[in-house]
Amino acid sequence: MNAEAIKRSLESGGLRCTPQRYAVMAFLTECKRHPTAAEIFEAVNRVDPRSSRATTYNNLRDLVQAGLVREVAVEGRAARFDAKGMRHHHFICDRCGNVEDIEWYNVRRPASRSLGKRILRECELIFRGLCIKCAQRRASG
């Protein structure tokens, strides 16, 4: 995604395009991994403009609220983030906690009877097990 497209997506989410916010969004858009807030903070500060830790967290919160970024909570570890581009599911490694994308496919929604009066926004499918690295390590070690 180019600079203009990022700018537009920020504005479509009702967010001003500030240099720090742009840097976070641009990094997430190009990043194939699922970085933590600390990694994002470090990455956007390797290039100018310098951004503070608080601003990184603030902007991540805003981007998540605007629906442009997804936050993935991993038990016992720092949250991870990714730009919501193409729909996909996630695989989380039991051993190393890495989050990997899995090709999207349709998920059956729950019966409205079991949802009751809850308001459903989204269904998230998470796969758990061992990532390739950890599976190999277990097999050979």
Next chain:
Amino acid sequence: MNAEAIKRSLESGGLRCTPQRYAVMAFLTECKRHPTAAEIFEAVNRVDPRSSRATTYNNLRDLVQAGLVREVAVEGRAARFDAKGMRHHHFICDRCGNVEDIEWYNVRRPASRSLGKRILRECELIFRGLCIKCAQRRASG
């Protein structure tokens, strides 16, 4: 579940049945909510034996590893726990973070092509939106 059954389930997981560990498991088994570690710590200490915070965390870790307890990570909040009794899915409220059980139904597994050499242990389906309380509050407020 009665005391004997809890004792057996601990031992089936390769865990000694210590008073503190039993207390955690017994509380989770009867608890309909999804308590945090702090809530579990407080609850098991309302009745003897007193258990330390570190022991509560240690035992929760052991129980999760043994597959008897599930840990649910919620973004920006403390992890929540429940005893793995009947299979079920989870609904997590965007607003208050509450975790609620949703009747289980079968989930289609990913194509083995998209899993690659990963080792799949489980598929977890998480629904997100507003719980009944928060939906009402939004409607009326």
Next chain:
DNA sequence: GAACAGTCTGGAATATATCTAATGTGACAT
């Protein structure tokens, strides 16, 4: 009854995330 593995404990330490109060920035009106 010594030795041992596993467990428990309180407190310290770490990791993660949020808050605060002061400052900066850009849009817009006067």
Next chain:
DNA sequence: ATGTCACATTAGATATATTCCAGACTGTTC
């Protein structure tokens, strides 16, 4: 151009959640 306003940023302090640690305890085996 200046004042004003909402919003954004900043460094550092603070809060929260979890893990680590070193020593004490417990139950079992030889």
